[in-house]
Amino acid sequence: MRHQQRPQVLGVDPRLILVFELNASIDADEFRRAGLRVVDSSNGLLVVAFADDPELADFRERLEALAGGVPEGRQSEPYAQFFDAINLVRPLSPQDRVTPELASAIREHASDILRIDVECWHPGTGDRAQEWLSEARAGIEAAEGRVVDTLIDDSAGLVLLRAYVHASRIMAVAELDAIARMDVLPQPALPMPELYSLSAAELPEVQAPDARSAIVGLVDSGVASGHPLIGAAVLASDAIGTGIDEDQDQHGHGTMVASLLLHGNVEDAIAPGLPLRPICRVVSARVLDANNEFPMDDLWENDLREAITWCVNQGARIINLSIGDSRSPFSPPRQMSAASVVDALARELGLVVVVAAGNSRPADYLDAISEASIDEYPRVLLNDGATGLLDPGTSLLSLTAGGLTDAAASGAHSSHETLRRQPMGKPGWPSPITRKGPGPGQAVKPEVSESAGTLGIEEGVLVSNDAELGVVGASAEAGRLLSWDVGTSYAVPLVSRVAAAVASKFPTFSAALIRSLVLVSTERLPFADNWEGSESVRLEAERALVGYGRPSIGRATESTSHRAILVAEDSIPVDGVHIYEIPVPSSFMSPGGKRGLDVALAYSPPTRVRRLDYMANGMEYHLVKGLPLDEVAEVFARVGEQEDRGEEGEDAIASASGLGSNLVKLVPTTQTRSRGANQLGRRVFHHRLNASDEPMFLVVRNINRWDDDTARQPYALAVALWRDEGQPELHAELQALLETEVELPVEIEIEQ
Structure with a gap:
């Protein structure tokens, strides 16, 4: 058979x-009865099998029996059901083994x-698995690659190998029959020696930030203002709180x-x-001591208020709060004390505040640490009663990260890579140390998410001292x-950075509009798409x-x-209605591909911590x-009457008007979005839109x-408004x- 004439691949x-x-x-x-051993049946309609016998004698015997027709006394050919279920038999090609990400990396x-990580087929027995792994190792080494660990x-x-292989030799390695799958792994931008021992002389030049860039207030453990990556951007620093006399960072968190x-x-x-230019300027208010804690004798709410106010007096419009009270996670319905202080200041001073969801401990919410925890932890975290947000992460007028x-x-x-240490989760999944929403009143919290690092599991033990798992x-x-470290504290500045970029480019935009633009910039993180339910x-x-996304x-x-x-900014009366027309270009309506519309709204209402309705409106x-506009205005003028009868949101509007399909349903629903002060709704149109x-x-x-x-x-x-690339602009x-700026005017205002 043709298989018998195939040459060796890399000596194998x-x-x-x-x-x-x-x-x-x-x-x-x-x-198995046909002489084939199944090595992958994870896709029910695509099975990978191997044969010890290159002649495929058992398989061919069945084929010959099928070709012999229907035997006397039977209603169908032998093995007809087996062969009828097979559409195609083909060899496994090198392209089958290489992931799209690895193929792209080879080109780029x-x-x-x-x-790379190399997964081999497991042929069913330990001895044979070792034999196949040895074949893969020999092939990689023949391609002048280096295997650093096996499992x-x-x-x-x-059956796994981790290896370093030149891009030009990877497709040759992919010819090895023992290999099932090959994928590329990210390489740290800095090699191990530089991470541990980088000197100031080896750093690129750090320039001063633009004198017109936004000022961000860091309320934290202080900053090491002499650090070469930071010093050029620090405008002012102060120490706040009893017993904190030094404004410099003695812990490292704030730095x-x-x-x-x-x-x-x-x-x-x-x-x-290349030269670095900080995206913004910084003022630092130190409120945490050398142990990264608030002073024992202070009400931390007072220190927080004083620190935020001091930052504002130094010119800050954005406040970064990478801090939290781990003593008591949020338990509905009442708002938490520090969060209420932050909300009052955000409204009074016109601030964009970004707060941390807070850190949880997988050792606390997982009953046992095992290999299964690598994929199962998000469900457990979600259902655990003690993994709610930490104060002030419930602040409704802030963006929670x-x-x-x-x-x-x-x-x-590390000096030795090991496949036995596996990261918890996959890229884009919630970190195992994050915390869950919702916030007060079932508001969407956190609204946004960013890198916080993860933990590893190695032989049933949690591992945290690995720079590749953390944030550097x-x-x-x-x-x-x-x-490096792990924590939602480090997600916060990555979100504040987006807000600072908006404020620097558009210095006249309000805090609410900056929040809206941060929200509308998010991309979904559909980590739960394959969950049951x-x-x-x-x-x-x-x-x-993970909120609305990254x-x-x-x-x-x-x-x-x-x-x-x-964009649009305005003010609306109590129980009022504003109607905007969305200009729809003809290119949005033309056929082909997907198109969509994302809408973000942010506002800062009065709040009262002792009210069940925490927000005034x-x-x-x-x-x-x-x-037409007049019909839309008439519909929404009637909605208040329906709500007086107990109907809410989309149900009230549908009841008032019979809008039906004219009401475009966004995700999440109006009822879900409107529980918070930072709202985002999305709609993807998979079909062509028309004049109607x-x-x-x-x-x-x-x-x-x-x-x-x-x-x-x-x-x-x-x-x-967006369309797929490759479709009309x-x-x-x-x-x-x-004609002018892309800014929406109010078409009509209704007071009810």
Whole structure:
């Protein structure tokens, strides 16, 4: 047979690995009786099997019996059911083994050595698994690669190697029949020696930030203002609280936070060796002692108020709070004390405040630490009663930052990499140390998430001392410039950084509009999409652990040819309605691909900690298509009457008008969004829109709870219209429609 003439690959004899594409499932025993051993049936209609016998004698015998026709006394050919279920039999190709990410890395880094994980087939027995692993190792070494660790777990059916192989030789390695899958792993931007012993002379030049850039107040353990990554951006620092006399960082927490705020991913910023310019300026209020704790004799709410006020007096409009009270996680319904202080100051002083969700401990919420914990921890975290947000993470007028893991592997900064240490979670999953929402009144919390690091599991033990699992930043320790840690504290400055970029580019924008632009920049993190249960349950889990998603500077500050941002700021009367027309370019309506619309709203109502309705008023918005303005205005003028009869949100609007399909349902629902002061709704259109879908109106409502009847509530909107790349462009046509800035005017105001 052709298999017998195949040459050796990298000195290794070929094996017969076949892919069976099926139209109906076949039991593994049927393959075994045909002389084939199934090595992968994870996809029920695609089975991978290998044959010890290169002649495939048993398989061919069955084929010959099938070809012989229906024997006397039988109704069908022998083995007809087996062969009828097979659409195609083909060999496994090198392209089958290489992930799209590795294929992309081979193209983009053709002259580099890549760090890869290699999974081999497990042929069923330990001895044979060792034989196949040895074949893969021999092939990698023949390709001048280096294997740094191997792992065989017979009970899990797992055979793994970690290796470093030149990009030009990877497809040759992929020819090895013993290999099932190859994937690329990220390589740390800084090698181990630089992470541990980088000197100031080896750092790139750090320039002063732009004199017009935003000022961010850091309320933390202070900063080491002499650190070369930080010093140029520090405008002022002070010590606040009993017994804290020194404004410099004696713990290291605040210094690391500052470096992430100024430079983002510190490793990636340093590695190219190009000059660095901090994105903003910093004022530092030290409220934490050398143990990273508030003074014992102080009400920390008082220290927090004093520190925020001091930062504002130094010019800060954005406040970074990477702190939290671990003594008592949020337990509904009452708002927490420090959060209420932060909310009052955010409203009074017009601030963008970013707070941490707080840290949890997997050792506390997991009954046992095992390999299963690597994938199962998000469900346990979500259902544990003690993993709620920490004060002031429940602040409704702040953006609360949850933590994400970005680690795809571990140990690259160690002297010996080990496959036995596996990161908890996958890139884009909630970090195992984050905390869950919702917040007071079931508000979506956290709203945003960013890198916080993860933990590893090695032989049933949690591992934290691994730089590849953590977040790398500046160190305040004498003689060391860089360090790493894990915590939602480090997600906060990465979100504050997005807010600072918006404030620097658009210095006249209000705090509410900055919050709206941060929200509309987020990209979903659908980590729960494969969970069992309904879609609504999966989306609820997503919101509780990672909020609306991960924000980015580019998406918050720039429109592109295929994504246009519209903004609006106004104030609305109590129980009032504002209606905006969304300009819809013809390119948005044309067929092909997906298109979508994201709407963010932020506002800062009066708050009272002793009221069950914590916020004085609630705002909501609705998207209506295909109706004239006067009809939309008439519908929403009647909605208040329906609510007086006990109907709420979309039900009230549908009842008042029979809008039906003219009311565009956003995700999450109006009822879910409107529980908070930072709201985001999304809609993806998979079908073509037509003239009957125009015009589109965004209707904003302000519903009074206990506010003054004469009050007006300031608010801000950010709307993003987008289309798939490769489809007609949007932005230029929108600018032409609006003639000036891409800013939405109120078409009509209704007072009820």
